[in-house]
Amino acid sequence: MSNKDKREPPLDDEEAAAIEEELNGKFTMPRGSSETHRRRLLGAIAGAGTVAVAGCLGLFEEPEQREPEEPEEPDDDDVDDDDDDDDVVERPDYTAIDTMMPDWVMKDLVIPLDTQIAYNDEQIFFNFTWEWDVPNGWFHDLFVYEDDEWVRYGDPNPGVADPDYGVGDIFNGFTEDRLSFMIDDGSVEGFANFGGWLTIHEGTRTLPGAVEGEEVEDHPHHGDILENDDVRKYIPQSRNGEWWENDWDDVKDQEELDEMLENGEFLDMPMLRAHRGAPGGYGTTHCILDHRHGAMDEPSTRIRNSQDIVDGNPEFMFDPDVVEGGTLDLDEIYEGNVPQTDTHALIEGENMVPFDEDEADVYEGAVIPRRYSRPDAVEGPGAIWQVDATYENGTWTMEMWRDLSVGFLGETEFEPGEVYDFSPAVHGGGAQRWHWVGYPYKLGLGVEPEDPVHEDAGLVAEEVDGRPDWDEIETYTIPLMYPGQTDWTWLVSGEHPRVDEIRNDEINIWEYHDEDPEAFAQRMIDLEEAMAPRK
Incomplete structure (x- = not known):
């Protein structure tokens, strides 16, 4: 059922x-x-x-x-x-707003994520598996030839929405499946109790009420220092005032932020992107402090890049010796007939060549990916996470691994015997907050976490020699739920019935929301409907 x-x-x-x-x-x-x-x-x-x-x-x-x-x-x-x-x-008429709509809900409110974790003397390994019956999650952000021109298809996958709920059927594009997790060594107050809800605030991009454009560009920190035009995830400690206060525009001085970074007061968030990273074998690194940054140290080069339309055509296409005609077919992609192989994604140095009008097979529905992977160019902290992702018989298996110690700012240093706060998330064919998230867990490297707040909230990474044999490693099934648009601003604003305990970091989400994850997800939907006018 x-x-x-x-x-x-x-x-x-x-x-x-x-x-x-x-x-x-x-x-x-x-x-x-x-x-x-x-x-x-x-x-x-x-x-x-x-x-x-x-x-x-x-x-x-x-x-x-x-x-x-x-x-x-x-x-x-x-x-x-x-x-x-x-x-x-x-x-508001959310069908006319190009951001999140409360009337768009993923067809599954909860998914179980099978999670295995292991380590050896030098590396740590994560293996994640979940069932997902929507194919084509290995495609993202495509150029499609339509009505005699190349247009961009970047919407969510039409198969991920609940067809009986609101306006989910308006989408016809592709957004890759992704997996990420936040991890902390205990330095960020509140994360052990509230997980990813700590990082979403009034003004965050894609939510109704997001600040963007000139308002952000003219801000002395967001615009002048970060050179951004939107506001992304951040921890409230990066703002002035009490630890829980989180006004998007009241950012601490850069000197204070640098000190927080040096002291490890940030959230590490690695991500495995099914199209923009997995074909080239690398994940992406993120550091959440005053903003959701990429790698904080230089030199660093990320694996993904984007191409543009130049003189009416994409800059690059598939090598016709590898992919016949240099293009894919949109109908075949929709029907799930383009398998996840080395020829579904453009990879610099392997199957990608400059666009050639004489060689390209251009017709109504021809497809060329807008993003491409560049594995040979990746270096520094951008290269610390290696990945392997496969989709077979309706099941994703995503493996991620890196060295225990990497020596880069903004990256967790793992040590055997220590316990970390850990919370995973999955995006299945949708972007923005259309995803599933987990509660915060305690993760011990070779040790049982002491007195976790809930009997299911403790995980153990097993010690192995060499690479792990996942058939021999314990599997934890973690329920991931649709989180709605509930943000930290609302949780600490005085409208939440337990606001004092939240501000004092005295309550854990496991204790307060101990109902079935499906029921909690439905409560989030009802709440986002209720709070929409406020935003």
């Missing part, structure tokens, strides 16, 4: 009508939302039992000439108490 099948069924006609009559109005959703989703959310609101909740969600229209009722006192679960009771809160 699929995750979707296990959800509460939507209301039938009579149930929906009865609840709307009880609430004295018509429950509305934005253009493009499905009737199934409208009824499912109406049922959730009915469970809350008050008109006040429906009103503060901004989803309930009062009928004309209705006398406004006295508002009920909000309880701790109310998400917003600032709205006037007789005002209708207009929800």
Whole structure:
């Protein structure tokens, strides 16, 4: 039975009508939302039992000439108490916004990630496996010949969305499958309790309310120092004020940030990209401090690069001696008939040549990847993570490994006998926050973590000689869930019922959200719907 099948069924006609009559109005959703989703959310609101909740969600229209009722006192679960009771809160039209939409949900709210970890005297190894029935996750960001010109297909894979939920069917592109994990040696306050939720804040790119463009470019840190035009993941400690305060524009001085980096107060986040890295055999390194940086040390060269359209054509194509005609076929990709091989991705020095109009097979639906791998050019911290990824019979297996000690700023130094905070995530054909994340775990290298907050929250990396035989290594099945758009700003803003314990780092997500991961994921969807007007 699929995750979707296990959800509460939507209301039938009579149930929906009865609840709307009880609430004295018509429950509305934005253009493009499905009737199934409208009824499912109406049922959730009915469970809350008050008109006040429906009103503060901004989803309930009062009928004309209705006398406004006295508002009920909000309880701790109310998400917003600032709205006037007789005002209708207009929800944004998310179908017209080129960022995350609450009406787009992945078809699986939870996926199990099989995780194995081992180490030897010199290296540490991670092996991840999960089932995923959407093919073509080894493609990303393609140039497609359409209506006599090359256009870019960079949307999420159309197969990853829940077809019964909102506007998921508007996408027709490709976003590669990816796996990442955040790891910390205990230096970042709050990460052991809240995991990746610590790194998402009001203003972060792709979320409704994101700051971007001139507002970021004109900022003395984001624009002048980082030369960015958007705001990405960061830890709240990189901002001024209490450790939990996180205003995107109140960044600490560079001197203080440099000291934090030297002291290890950052999150290490390696990533395996199925198209932009795996074909060339390398992962990518990331350091989360004031921003989600790449490798912090120089010299460093990353494996992926991008090509442009020049004089009407891509700069590069496949070598016709390797791929017939130098191009792939869009219909074959959609049908899953282009296998994951060395000929699905452009690799500099192996199967890539300059575009040649006389040699290229150009027709409606011809495809050339926009990104290409350059394994021979990778050096420094950009080359520390080696990877091997295979997709077979509906299952991804992704292996990552690196030296225990690498000596680069922004990279974790692993030591046998030590315990680390660890939280994995998977992107399956979608970008931005359309992914699945894990709770924070304790990972011991050769040792059992002492007194983990939950019986399932302790992992052990096994010591081996040479490379691990994964058939002999213990497998931990970690549930990954859709996290919604809940951000750290909201968690510490005073609207969360346990805000004081969050600010004091006295509560762990394992303790507070101990329900089934599927139920928690659905709560996140309901919450992102509720908080959308605030953003």
